Amino acid sequence: MTSKNFDVVGIGNAIVDVLVQSDDSFLAQHGLNKGTMALVSAEQAEQLYAAMGPGVETSGGSAANTLAAVAQLGGRAGFIGRVRNDQLGAIFAHDLRATGAHFDTPAAESGAATARCMILVTPDAQRTMCTFLGASVALDPRDLDLSIVRQAQVLYLEGYLWDAEPAKRAFLAAAAEVRDHGGQVALSLSDPFCVDRHRQSFLELVEGHVDLLFANEREIMSLYATDSFERATEQVRGHCSLAALTRSDQGSLVLEGELTHLIPIYGLGPLVDTTGAGDSYAAGFLYGYTQGLSAERCGHIGALCAGQVVTQMGPRSQVSLKELVLEHLP
């Protein structure tokens, strides 16, 4: 696969995160479900923001976080997503390009503002997200730069795109393009409620078009509508050649055909904020995968990157992931 110009190209929501330290009573008061993502309207976002404590802004977006980390690991990364030509859009574009990732989706010149995700971090380090999709939701097939898509070894998609019909169409068009050019398709299920909202189309996608699946325990159980993790793992084995299933502090499983690799967690310090843990896991895995490493080793790199990002506030590592891998997995 080395003739391609990009190791991984991602399509996802282009979001700026607003991180706020919070507590359980705030979540209860606003009817928020801990550890998950809820979509909110512009008005709801304003109301919630007015009620929240002081925040810190940092570029986010699930697939964008993954591609930023792939670039920080030394991989050739590209991202496609839609911002508005506003201050938060400029921040998003700067931060992504500053990692070395390619990003040139034109900023929208009218319409809704750049997407914002309010992330409430509770003392147990869990994050609960409220997303105003704004400009991001209108990503459509015309925004795709197919010259980049077809240069991807792996095309990476976040499940959150399924919440927007045009974005979903853009992804399917990109998936067809990358497969026509000998590349592979990876999907992250993103969130158990997102899977609930789109179970049937996710199942069709996973069965028909996905080579590499990322999910956590709740998401994979939601996909197969089962309360047994074991049953879910057996089902996914028949559908994807490679699946990485994360289980928080119980580590992760990499399913490779009939093989199961058990990957431990990397405890690198006190748990501060789990925002970006799954995104970072996917980044480490995809980086290793596109370097031709074994599935088991890919899992270890993913777990190491996730282990780092949970020791800090925010979804993108503040330390060099490249040096982290050199130090812990030489």
Added chain:
Amino acid sequence: MTSKNFDVVGIGNAIVDVLVQSDDSFLAQHGLNKGTMALVSAEQAEQLYAAMGPGVETSGGSAANTLAAVAQLGGRAGFIGRVRNDQLGAIFAHDLRATGAHFDTPAAESGAATARCMILVTPDAQRTMCTFLGASVALDPRDLDLSIVRQAQVLYLEGYLWDAEPAKRAFLAAAAEVRDHGGQVALSLSDPFCVDRHRQSFLELVEGHVDLLFANEREIMSLYATDSFERATEQVRGHCSLAALTRSDQGSLVLEGELTHLIPIYGLGPLVDTTGAGDSYAAGFLYGYTQGLSAERCGHIGALCAGQVVTQMGPRSQVSLKELVLEHLP
């Protein structure tokens, strides 16, 4: 002084900080002077930003940081400063109000964008700042809400305002108002280069209108154009009834008439980022002062708040300053 509605009202630049981890070679390459603040144009800001790594945005501004911390300590705080009605201006206003501080200076509806300060944090935890003053620089006497100013026990000013002529006029008008109503005036010198730029007018101000002066070692020596810290302390003693002089890891001196109180530093963890250390010191001091505590105790509260903020990225404490004081200085 208890009949006033505000303990401390501040006037200063309304700024959003962009914090970036950097190294000495980046500073050298861009001709930046470590530990100081440089003013940059919109074009210079764009160029520098494009060259910088990924950032984190957080509300800043020297006096605004101080007033946010006064509110977090439980003091009645107000702030006057000028943002544009843009996304960063909304972030600034939200974060300040979320601390409990009063802020209602109307956002400008045209003109330059909300001020931005790019803060390069080097591995030695020093911060080097490049500020685009934007909308903030046009604060003028018409922006003053005198009904708030005259309700201040202490009016607090950042020296940085001296870089903008209308803002300086606004401050002088506010200082006259507060003194006419029995309040006091506090000034922070802000930066040695800022003092260099405005030495004569700072001297006149300190001699004639300032009750309470905050400065670090380099700033007070710059004010009196001397290379002897001792000589500078003797000069300031004649001009202000109360002065707090900070000396980084050597602690601080509180000069109260002929008395000198030596205040140690509070080492609360590894040094991460010195952004906001002076602002937090002033907050702790002013909070204690307006509660009627002794000058020595004010110095300890200031040193404690500064000791906390240097253990984290960003200028505003992520932990409760009120609880910090209860724990360490019961």
